[in-house]
Amino acid sequence: MIYQGPAPYKSQIDNADKLIKSKGASWDGISGEAVARMRLQNRFKTGLDIARYTAALMRKDMAAYDADPTKYTQSLGCWHGFIAQQKLISIKKHFGNTDRRYLYLSGWMVAALRSEFGPLPDQSMHEKTSVPALIEELYTFLRQADARELGGLFREIDEARKAGDKAKEKALIEKVDNFQTHVVPIIADIDAGFGNAEATYLLAKKMIEAGACALQIENQVSDEKQCGHQDGKVTVPHDVFIAKVRAVRYAFLELGVEDGIIVTRTDSLGAGLTQQIAFSSKPGDIGDQYNSFLDCEEITAANGANGDVVINRDGKLMRPKRLPSNLYQFRPGTGEDRCVLDCITSLQNGADLLWIETEKPHVEQIAGMVDRIRKVIPNAKLVYNNSPSFNWTLNFRWQVYDAWKEAGKDVSKYKREDLMKVEYDNTPLAAEADEKIRTFQADAAKRAGIFHHLITLPTYHTAALSTDNLAKEYFGDKGMLGYVKGVQREEIRQGIACVKHQNMAGSDIGDDHKEYFAGEAALKAGGAHNTMNQFA
Secondary structure (H helix, E strand, O other), X not given: OOOOOOOOHHHHHHXXXXXXXXXXXXXXXXXXXXXXXXXXXXXXXXXXHHHHHHHHHHHHHHHHHHHOOOOOEEEEEOOOHHHHHHHHHHHHHHHOOOOOEEEEEOHHHHHHHOOOOOOOOOOOOOOOOHHHHHHHHHHHHHHHHXXXXXXXXXXXXXXXXXXXXXXXXXXXXXXXXOOOOOOOOEEEEOOOOOOOHHHHHHHHHHHHHHOOOEEEEEOEOHHHOOOOOOOOOEEOOHHHHHHHHHHHHHHHHHOOOOOOEEEEEEOXXXXXXXXXXXXXXXXXXXXXXXXXXXXXXXXXXXXXXXXXXXXXXXXXXXXEOEOOOOOXXXXXXXXXXXXXXXXXXXXXXXXXXXXXXXXXXXXXXHHHHHHHHHOOOOOOOEEEEOOOOOOHHHHHHHHHHHHHHHOOOOOOOOOHHHOOOHHHOOOHHHHHHXXXXXXXXXXXXXXXXXXXXXXXXXXHHHHXXXXXXXXXXXXXXXXXXXXXXXXXXXXXXXXXXXXXXXXXXXXXXXXXXXXXXXXXXXXXXXXXXXXXXXXX
8 A cells, every 4th residue: 555645735725625515505614725724734644644655765765775875864762752843843944854864763762761660771661552652642743743834834825815926825835735744754663572473463563553664673582671782681583583573564564554664683792692492493494503502511421410401413412501590591702693693584584674783883893794694685784773872982982092003003192991081082083083973874874784873862861961951050050041041042043943832832723723613703822912923
């Protein structure tokens, strides 16, 4: 099923007028143009409309990236609809379009900020229903951004008509017909599926119905799930994970989102444990390959113990290392090989994009794995977490320091262990490191196959930082000047639309509706005495 966009403005009016006339005098109070405007302001009638529209966008972007790796995509994680709305309004203001800019829905932020239990660690303990609820909220705010911007254009059309300016009216109608929605793809985190394959399928359906076109699922154990940047991660055998991948695909197909995107994340680089020994029916199959990474010792009558679990490896009886937690341990140093196998297996079983969770942002580390994957799957592409869990400043200063030292460059002015100190901020080493940070996304897109760059929880940090700055000044000596100078004056100077907060909250949309519903009897909020007029 393909989502069909809205008809042109004048066609919408004509169609509405015909419908109204067909109903006789009882509908005389209904305006065809008002109906057309309301329909255009509500372009997407359901979450499935959004999922189909954004899936097509994302597929188009994936094809464009395959042809030209400079055309990578980006997103920021958003934990509230208002944050998503302001992000897209800002993008349209500064860049003129939303092309190749997405939203990311982070399970970490849902756990930390949206659970009824209060702040929780990223361990799949939050309510699973909070994830589709946030998707719906994000799109509600983005659709309201559409309604607000179009409402402004409609009022300009009315003003042009009153002034008799036909040329301006025509130009404004063309703007309406070529309007680009604020609705963009969401890559949504379904964690490890919140249960078995059936639970994954049921939650996936709810997320897709809310509007998600891309779901990201990881190969950790659901009930032992950890944040990708914490210790103690436990993976599952491939057949367990593939069943969940298929469950997500069935959910997309059942709901008619036939080009929905599945992002499979492997945590194997940092995961040293598995919950199960994989089933294997013959040497070399996927279960046997998974088990080959287990940390084992040969078992004999002398070293056997009560309760031993034994596997046959190359004709020898081997005992996998089992911990008191009943988890099995992988051999140290096998993480990269397991990542590569995970990725190839996922792509061979229905995944569209990969996510390799790494412990540092290093282009060549990522590229080394992608090169191996692409020997089997040439168009393999990654989604990559530009994580706030990395100390980006320190990591890149280390990278520059090590490269300089290896090249024989004098590094005697720098102490590697102290490179985070402010005293290094204006040094040549810091400048080179900052340039590498600036170009990291473009470099990694070109060299390491990264189609989509995201930051999982940036708006968590921006909210904390801006609130700290305001609290420090408002409750300190600056008092009200702390708000006026640091916030309101900057909103005015930078043209932040939210300075007119009544308008942003929908008061002008409400006034338009009052006029449609009540005509001249409408009691509107946006009159001469509205204090928002101070920001005109």
